[in-house]
Amino acid sequence: MESSLTIRPYRISDLDDVLETLKAALGESPILKRTPALWAWKHEHNPFGPSLVLVAEMGGRLAGVRALMRWDLALPDGTLLRCLRAVDTATHPDFERRGIFRKLTNDAVEVARQKNYDLIFNTPNDRSGAGYLTMGWRRVGTIGVMLRPLMSRGAKVDPDSPPDPADFFEPVPAPFAAGEVPQRSSSGLRTPRSREYLAWRFNGHPSVKYRATSDEKATVVARANIRQGRKEVVLSDILGRANRRSVAALARKARATYVAGWFSPRSPERRAAILAGMVPVPGVRSLTLVARPLRELPMDVFDLANWDLAMSDLELL
């Protein structure tokens, strides 16, 4: 019954039910287990601050969850936008199509407005994407894939086993021994790569083990993945002065079928990746970026050309 729907802020005692709901609605994969550690990493340890989380109760049960991660984005002139990322939304399958996602999301937008956030952005799947577009979100654009096939094709591997970085890379270290953080100017909205952010993003993930190759100019960060039984190395980010040689070094050290990644057009990282043999695959869409400004903003956020992103900004693995 619609009348018994209650929306309220998340409490720590909801955690088991929330994870159960996420599991029931979204499932799991070998590298994406809905564990308390993953929840804590995303929603409690995030250096931008704890997430804004609402839950829905119906008939005495937890029926839905809506989490907005805090996320800062810098404009090219350095001004920070206080943003939120709409992630981890799920309605328990027993309660679908009763308006729970809509109510949770609209209420969360209201809270975000009251707290003076500037913008919400996310990369929804096809199921929730349609719903966002009816709630004031608009499409920014599609994110493609850049690929470089590798010589070491290797045998197919079990798609249900978690990838072991030792099988995918010649020994390369985990990222960052807390060194200096190289920043660059940006051509659009960009996540500031503070030391704190990088440590959380690449060293703190509870289940994904990032690896990095570094030279005097740049650090290339990647992770191992298995896609359709093939070994994939995902080029997550390039920090410092991106150059062809740094990406080529990663490709040399990767024992996978291919290297995949994505960087915004006009970014130095994209240029370096292309010079190192990574090719944008025509017609392939990996994600769709959508956004909902919460006030008048100094740039057109619905133009993908105004975003300066790497794969590390888009996926939360």
Ligand SMILES: CC(C)(COP(=O)(O)OP(=O)(O)OC[C@H]1O[C@@H](n2cnc3c(N)ncnc32)[C@H](O)[C@@H]1OP(=O)(O)O)[C@@H](O)C(=O)NCCC(=O)NCCS
């Ligand atoms: C997607 C999901 C969150 C929708 O939750 P819900 O509570 O059933 O959604 P609502 O009843 O509030 O529907 C709101 C709008 O979303 C869209 N929508 C919801 N479910 C949809 C579906 N299965 N197919 C297409 N559109 C859908 C519709 O526009 C709907 O409006 P309408 O009912 O007026 O047509 C829910 O199905 C779910 O948890 N799915 C699995 C998890 C998931 O995909 N999460 C998104 C991760 S990005």
